[in-house]
Amino acid sequence: MTTSIRRPRGPYAKTSRRRQEIVDAAVEVFSAGGYHKGSLRDVAGRVGLSQAGLLHHYPSKDSLLEAVLKWRDDDATAFLGEPVPEGLELLRGLVRLAEYNASSPELVELHVILSAEGTLPDHPLHGYFVGRHRNVIKIATAAFQRAAANGQLKPGVDSEDAARSLLALMDGLQVMWLLDRDGVDMAAHLRRYLQSQLTVEL
Amino acid sequence: MTTSIRRPRGPYAKTSRRRQEIVDAAVEVFSAGGYHKGSLRDVAGRVGLSQAGLLHHYPSKDSLLEAVLKWRDDDATAFLGEPVPEGLELLRGLVRLAEYNASSPELVELHVILSAEGTLPDHPLHGYFVGRHRNVIKIATAAFQRAAANGQLKPGVDSEDAARSLLALMDGLQVMWLLDRDGVDMAAHLRRYLQSQLTVEL
DNA sequence: GTCTATATACTGATAGAC
DNA sequence: GTCTATCAGTATATAGAC
Numbered sequence: 001m002t003t004s005i006r007r008p009r010g011p012y013a014k015t016s017r018r019r020q021e022i023v024d025a026a027v028e029v030f031s032a033g034g035y036h037k038g039s040l041r042d043v044a045g046r047v048g049l050s051q052a053g054l055l056h057h058y059p060s061k062d063s064l065l066e067a068v069l070k071w072r073d074d075d076a077t078a079f080l081g082e083p084v085p086e087g088l089e090l091l092r093g094l095v096r097l098a099e100y101n102a103s104s105p106e107l108v109e110l111h112v113i114l115s116a117e118g119t120l121p122d123h124p125l126h127g128y129f130v131g132r133h134r135n136v137i138k139i140a141t142a143a144f145q146r147a148a149a150n151g152q153l154k155p156g157v158d159s160e161d162a163a164r165s166l167l168a169l170m171d172g173l174q175v176m177w178l179l180d181r182d183g184v185d186m187a188a189h190l191r192r193y194l195q196s197q198l199t200v201e202l
Numbered sequence: 203m204t205t206s207i208r209r210p211r212g213p214y215a216k217t218s219r220r221r222q223e224i225v226d227a228a229v230e231v232f233s234a235g236g237y238h239k240g241s242l243r244d245v246a247g248r249v250g251l252s253q254a255g256l257l258h259h260y261p262s263k264d265s266l267l268e269a270v271l272k273w274r275d276d277d278a279t280a281f282l283g284e285p286v287p288e289g290l291e292l293l294r295g296l297v298r299l300a301e302y303n304a305s306s307p308e309l310v311e312l313h314v315i316l317s318a319e320g321t322l323p324d325h326p327l328h329g330y331f332v333g334r335h336r337n338v339i340k341i342a343t344a345a346f347q348r349a350a351a352n353g354q355l356k357p358g359v360d361s362e363d364a365a366r367s368l369l370a371l372m373d374g375l376q377v378m379w380l381l382d383r384d385g386v387d388m389a390a391h392l393r394r395y396l397q398s399q400l401t402v403e404l
Numbered sequence: 405g406t407c408t409a410t411a412t413a414c415t416g417a418t419a420g421a422c
Numbered sequence: 423g424t425c426t427a428t429c430a431g432t433a434t435a436t437a438g439a440c
Contacts, residue, residue, distance in 0.1 A: 015423090032322060036238045040416065051416080053424045061416065109322065116318030119380035120234060120311065133381045164378065165391050169367065172374030176366065178321035179335045189367050196398050217405090241433065253434085255406045263434065 019057050019067070021047050026068050031106045034113040035065060035125065062124050069128060072110065084139060087146035091166075091194055092202060094140075098170065098186040105181070108174050115171065137163055144197075152200045162197050169193055221259050221269070223249050228270050233308045236315035237267060237327065264326050271330060274312065286341060289348035293368075293396055294404060296342075300372065300388040307383070310376045317373065339365055346399075354402045364399050371395055 025046035030038040040061055044054040058064035077084070079100060080093045101108050118129030137160070144159035153159070169190065177184040194202050227248035232240040242263055246256040260266035279286070281302060282295045303310050320331030339362070346361035355361070371392065379386040396404050 018423090032324075034236075034238070034319065034322075036236070039414080041414085049423095050425060052418085052426080055417070056423060059417090112318050112321055115377060116314050117236065119314055119377060120236075122234075130381050133378070137385075161391070161394065164386060165371065165395065168374030168378050168391065169371050170374065171377050172370030172372065175317060175321060175373050176335070176370050179332050183339075184366060189363070189370065192363065193367065220405090242435090243433080251405095252407060254408080254436085257435070258405060261435090 015057075018047075022049075022054060022057055022064070023067050023071050026064050027071070027106060027110060030065065030068060030114065031109040034117050035123070036117070040064070065125070066128075068110075069114070069125075072107065073132075075107075087143055087150065088152060088198075088200075088202065090139070090143040091147070094166070094170065095187050095190050095194070095202070098173070098190050101174065102177065102186055105178070108178060112171075112174050112178060136167060140167060147198065152198055154197055154199055157197050166190070166193065217259075220249075224251075224256060224259055224266070225269050225273050228266050229273070229308060229312060232267065232270060232316065233311040237319050237325070242266070267327070268330075270312075271316070271327070274309065275334075277309075289345055289352065290354060290400075290402075290404065292341070292345040293349070296368070296372065297389050297392050297396070297404070300375070300392050303376065304379065304388055307380070310380060314373075314376050314380060338369060342369060349400065354400055356399055356401055359399050368392070368395065 022043065026038075026043045028046065029042045032038070040054055041051045043064070044051045047054070054064075058067060076097065079097055080090070084090060085093055114125060115129055117123050118125035120126060140163035141160045144153060144157075144162045147153045148157070148159055153162070170186075173184060173186040173189055177186055191202060224245065228240075228245045230248065231244045234240070242256055243253045245266070246253045249256070256266075260269060278299065281299055282292070286292065287295055316327060317331055319325050320327040322328060342365035343362045346355060346359075346364045349355045350359075350361055355364075372388075375386060375388040375391055379388050393404060
């Protein structure tokens with residue numbers, strides 16, 4: 001997010017609001033079709049703009065998608081709290097995040113479709129998801145290490161392995177939940193997994 | 203697969219071979235781009251055919267994709283053996299399947315991208331994946347129930363929950379593996395999870 | 405069985421008026 | 423800031439010759 005010194009509030013605030021409307025609409029569109037199927041015309045239509053008009057705010061499809069991902073990351077970070085909590089607190093936060101996700105199907109759809117597309121090597125999002133994955137693994141591993149240092153982790157459990165299994169489970173549960181929303185309780189599955197790795201009550 | 207009585211072998215065998223060539227090429231194309239980005243022209247080019255020529259063998263994009271999914275299901279079934287093994291044998295088979303997958307990145311890509319697209323309600327594959335999911339859950343749940351009946355499952359573990367966690371883990375690990383092939387040992391993660399639910403050596 | 409040619413429909417992006 | 427008009431590219435599918 002860049003700020004302008006020369007246009008501090010008035011017109012800028014209006015443009016900013018407009019840009020947020022566009023991002024909201026883009027979330028709807030990319031959730032329902034992913035990057036490849038989602039079209040700028042569709043996004044534009046939802047905010048009462050022509051496609052060319054939309055391109056005035058975001059000069060390309062990629063730049064719009066980038067804004068969507070930034071918005072989603074900011075949303076998740078805000079949910080977990082800043083600075084990101086450590087140890088068991090982070091693990092508890094991830095369970096609460098799963099509960100939150102289950103109340104926002106759109107967010108889950110967005111994550112599932114974009115992260116799958118992002119695994120493909122020549123997808124515009126590939127680099128973003130590779131980097132994000134590295135970062136998330138690092139943070140979750142640190143949480144398990146902190147738990148281990150506090151004697152809260154079962155003996156023989158490797159922190160990085162536990163972190164990877166946890167994150168894979170989170171991702172896989174989201175796919176499964178989209179296929180069977182009433183049959184899958186994402187947070188409960190995560191809690192059970194975490195409990196099986198810990199020596200204390202989560 | 204329909205067979206013809208009037209053309210028992212010669213020309214039919216040739217056509218059958220051609221159709222398999224096409225399916226192989228389609229796996230490559232849909233692996234790399236999913237349903238929406240994968241194009242018939244691309245598939246056709248890989249087997250030295252024009253796009254219209256390809257449509258002679260599979261009259262629509264959907265029919266070709268259907269053939270691809272059938273081929274993949276048959277492949278997995280053949281790997282696990284028929285009839286599908288029961289109890290611990292099935293669980294061991296799923297671990298071996300993960301090892302097999304790790305030697306076929308293309309299969310993993312195909313599964314990850316198509317199953318993500320298939321979660322979207324209006325995707326042509328949605329019905330297929332919903333049905334497949336139900337079926338797979340049923341089989342895996344039965345395997346855990348069999349293990350429980352043999353006293354091989356830890357007390358307090360619900361068979362269906364264990365099955366769902368296992369399958370979510372399998373799916374999530376594939377996404378993760380595509381982002382970091384050297385850092386993720388899918389089979390090892392599955393084995394650890396299963397071992398944590400069982401009273402006997404897997 | 406395979407081709408060329410074509411119909412029809414979208415796509416993202418640009419040019420330039422207002 | 424938003425529009426219309428347009429360009430160049432892509433897609434699936436069909437018609438009909440060979």
